[in-house]
Amino acid sequence: MKRRPDFHTDITRREALGGLAALPLMGGMPARLQGPAHGQVVRERDPENLEYPFETLKSYITPNEEFYVRSHFKVPTLEVGSWRLEVGGAVATPLNLTFDDLVKLPAKTVTATLECAGNSRVFLAPTVSGAQWELGAVSNAEWTGVPLSAVLEKAGVSAGTVEVILVGADTGLIKTDPKPPNAIHFARSIPIAKAMAPEVLLAYKMNGETLPLSHGFPVRALVPGWYGVASVKWLTRIVAAKTPFSGHFQTVDYAYWEERDGIPNRVMITEMLVKAEISRPTVHELLKPSTKYLVTGAAWTSTGDIAKVEVSADGGASWADARLTGESKPFTWRLWEFEWTTPATSGKHTLMSRATDSSGRTQPMTRDANRANYLINHVLPIDVIVR
Ligand SMILES: Nc1nc2c(c(=O)[nH]1)N[C@H]1C(S)=C(S)[C@@H](COP(=O)(O)O)O[C@H]1N2
Numbered sequence: 130m131k132r133r134p135d136f137h138t139d140i141t142r143r144e145a146l147g148g149l150a151a152l153p154l155m156g157g158m159p160a161r162l163q164g165p166a167h168g169q170v171v172r173e174r175d176p177e178n179l180e181y182p183f184e185t186l187k188s189y190i191t192p193n194e195e196f197y198v199r200s201h202f203k204v205p206t207l208e209v210g211s212w213r214l215e216v217g218g219a220v221a222t223p224l225n226l227t228f229d230d231l232v233k234l235p236a237k238t239v240t241a242t243l244e245c246a247g248n249s250r251v252f253l254a255p256t257v258s259g260a261q262w263e264l265g266a267v268s269n270a271e272w273t274g275v276p277l278s279a280v281l282e283k284a285g286v287s288a289g290t291v292e293v294i295l296v297g298a299d300t301g302l303i304k305t306d307p308k309p310p311n312a313i314h315f316a317r318s319i320p321i322a323k324a325m326a327p328e329v330l331l332a333y334k335m336n337g338e339t340l341p342l343s344h345g346f347p348v349r350a351l352v353p354g355w356y357g358v359a360s361v362k363w364l365t366r367i368v369a370a371k372t373p374f375s376g377h378f379q380t381v382d383y384a385y386w387e388e389r390d391g392i393p394n395r396v397m398i399t400e401m402l403v404k405a406e407i408s409r410p411t412v413h414e415l416l417k418p419s420t421k422y423l424v425t426g427a428a429w430t431s432t433g434d435i436a437k438v439e440v441s442a443d444g445g446a447s448w449a450d451a452r453l454t455g456e457s458k459p460f461t462w463r464l465w466e467f468e469w470t471t472p473a474t475s476g477k478h479t480l481m482s483r484a485t486d487s488s489g490r491t492q493p494m495t496r497d498a499n500r501a502n503y504l505i506n507h508v509l510p511i512d513v514i515v516r
């Protein structure tokens with residue numbers, strides 16, 4: 130499998146070429162551009178796209194100021210006082226809720242891991258379009274809000290409703306064909322069954338704090354088990370629909386090809402795929418020979434639990450079980466560790482991790498070209514240098 134050898138250095142250079150050249154680089158290091166806080170990695174300044182430095186993974190919960198940020202348009206500044214949530218479409222009673230109306234409804238807290246469907250894109254060769262995420266377009270937080278089902282029940286969803294469309298306040302022009310002629314809002318749909326599921330929230334708190342601006346202030350959708358794209362930020366409108374929605378962000382973008390009867394079908398990205406990532410060591414980390422090293426990481430899936438994580442140090446020929454640690458909760462990542470004795474021989478060695486979930490789903494060894502620039506859950510090689 131081909132992969133660019135040192136993605137840290139490579140990304141910094143490519144970002145600089147991509148119009149960020151005016152930004153200061155960190156004192157001569159091959160370091161990546163640093164974000165506003167806690168060393169988040171800047172993938173794009175405007176709109177803001179920040180990566181969680183996955184190699185710093187220690188705790189189950191990601192602090193708000195380290196949680197990755199993925200935004201497609203300029204961040205809309207909404208005020209709590211004038212914010213409204215319009216609930217319409219196929220409903221008996223259209224609603225226009227204020228923030229106070231919403232927070233008066235019974236609240237619920239759900240821990241959920243969000244992963245961007247483009248996470249780990251830097252591992253793809255040749256390079257594909259989109260932000261060149263390494264391992265950190267994934268984070269885990271505790272979200273508090275009102276179940277979407279409570280609001281839908283209040284509005285009275287009509288029989289025959291198949292989907293609920295979630296619309297954000299942010300807008301912009303799509304620059305690549307096929308493109309709508311005018312600016313569009315960020316919008317995604319979920320099937321009615323998922324919309325009514327108890328874990329799906331209209332969240333206004335993140336890790337006990339007011340939902341930060343970058344993460345959708347004042348209210349975002351939270352769709353646990355699905356790729357981050359479904360969790361619409363700056364939510365202002367909900368539409369109950371009797372026919373499937375085919376908006377830009379689930380047909381042209383955030384979709385992939387799936388072969389059915391030998392025919393490629395365009396399919397929207399929905400549930401997260403099972404995946405394990407290594408937080409330490411990092412790519413090209415220098416390790417001493419014949420020494421104990423604690424390999425660490427996290428693993429996640431959509432529904433069910435992580436059943437096992439395995440580690441291979443010989444290119445996938447043999448695998449050994451890692452130890453699952455910390456909390457085990459639905460819709461969240463599971464931390465893991467593996468005590469490895471580094472090889473006696475100097476040179477380049479490759480570490481791999483592979484997760485299997487409680488439904489028996491596991492990670493493929495090779496990349497499926499139909500997935501283009503999304504759904505990167507094949508086993509990722511982490512090359513380290515033993516010397
Ligand atoms: N309104 C709106 N919601 C959005 C987006 C966006 O650009 N606009 N990006 C989506 C994508 S692709 C992801 S991965 C997640 C990221 O959420 P975060 O920025 O809180 O990590 O938000 C989703 N919700």
Ligand SMILES: [Mo]
Nearest residue numbers: 245246357358
């Ligand atoms: Mo995403």
